Amino acid sequence: MGGTNARFALETAPGNIGLVHVLACAAYPTLAAALQAYLALPDVAAAAAGQGIRHGAIAIANPVTGDLVRMTNHHWEFSIEALRRECGFALLAVVNDFTALARSLPLLSDAQKLQVGGGTALAGAPLGLIGAGTxxxxxxxxxSAAGWTALLSEGGHVSFPPMDETEIxxxxxxxxxxxxxSAERLLSGVGIELIYRALAEQRGVAAEPLPAPEIARRALAGECALCDAVIxxxxxxxxxxxxxLGVTLGAQGGIYIGGGIVPRLGxxxxxxxxxxxxxxxxxxRNYLAAVPTFIITAEYPAFLGVSAILAERLAAA
Structure with a gap:
């Protein structure tokens, strides 16, 4: 669940994840309404016929610190327990979306990630994850000896650190x-728009009312030098x-880049x-030169992670 879209899938057997549908968050008044709309889709209802859907897991772009969840980048809020009862689930796990994405990292194949730059992953070392989108x-x-622990982090809200005169x-x-x-103010979709306005003023040119996808499109097409400078x-x-993040976590296993923006920049x-x-x-410098950086190219990697988390919760229940 992001601030813009909610992506649903049905797991009919361990690791068998399919029937993916993407619903616009703005089209539904509540998360429950969006979830019920997905469950009512003909292909989903047909797949669940007879056995029903017993458990659910949600990875959401928000801190999850108790039963009540209020989204930061959307107006939805809900009680986890009330949502579980409303949907008739025996167990409903709700975790931060990047906690789920982090849990997917060891499950990614070589074909589901692309290395940028040098470095070699150190086996058994921490992994870092960062991703820009909404x-x-x-x-x-x-x-650890018991497996992997995914961090519940709000590191996107650290203060932005400029590194040169342009960034100042x-x-x-x-x-x-x-x-x-914060870092998120600039490293996000609306952040790209903010950078565009800032660089337009710095260059003394009029800023057009461009959304982030159009700024990126013009940059990638070579149509606009200002847009390219923004990217x-x-x-x-x-x-x-x-x-x-790499030096903070000692992430010698690699830094992974997810989110909706970077994979589209190619x-x-x-x-x-x-x-x-x-x-x-x-x-x-030498320490980080040895740390590899990977773009996550899998289409829906968070499903792998949230499935693993749900399986762990069921095993412990």
Missing amino acids: GLGVSGLIP AILRFAWREFEHV EAFCTMLGTIAGN ERFARSGFRARFEAKGRF
């Missing part, structure tokens, strides 16, 4: 709109935050300043 998600996966100018522009400028700034700033991201900025940590 917001900026951050998590990590810590190994972007930060000063953003301060005119926000008292606190370059976005990529390098993401490198800063990813590098910070080759433009690979040739951006992301990796150089990721490694630009002074005395720790």
Whole structure:
């Protein structure tokens, strides 16, 4: 569940995940309404006929710290227990979406990730996860004798750290709109739009009312030098935050990049300043040069993670 779309799937046997449907969050007044709309779809209802659906698991773009969940980037709020009863589930697990995505990382095949830059993953070491979309998600996966522990992190809300004069100018522009400028304010869809307005002012040109997808499209098509500069700034700033995560977690198993934005940038991201900025940590440059960075290319990787979490909860019940 993101701030824009809710993606549903049905697991009919362990690891057998299908019947994926994407519903727009804005089209439904509540999460329960969206969930019930999915369950009522003909193919889903037919697959569940006879045996019913006994358990559910939700990965949501929000902190999950108790029974009541209020979404940060959407108006939905709900009680986990009330939703469980309303849907008739024996067990309903609700976790942060990046906790679920982090749990999927060891399950990804080589074909479901793309390495950017050098480095070699160290077996048994922590993994880091970052991803920009509607917001900026951050998590990590810590190994132990009992398996993997996914971190419930709100690292996207750390204060944004500018690294050069251009980024200082972007930060000063953003301060005119926000008292606190987090990494998420700039490394997200609306953040791309904010960077665009800031760089337009810095260059003394009129900013068009462009949404983030159009800024990215013009950049990738080579139609707009300003839009390309915006995407370059976005990529390098993401490198800063990813590098910070790498040294914070000691993520020598690798840093993984998810979310909806980076996978769509393709080759433009690979040739951006992301990796150089990721490694630009002074005395720790060699340390980060050895840490690989991967773009998650799997279409719906969080389903793998939330399925694993649900299986663990059922085993412990």
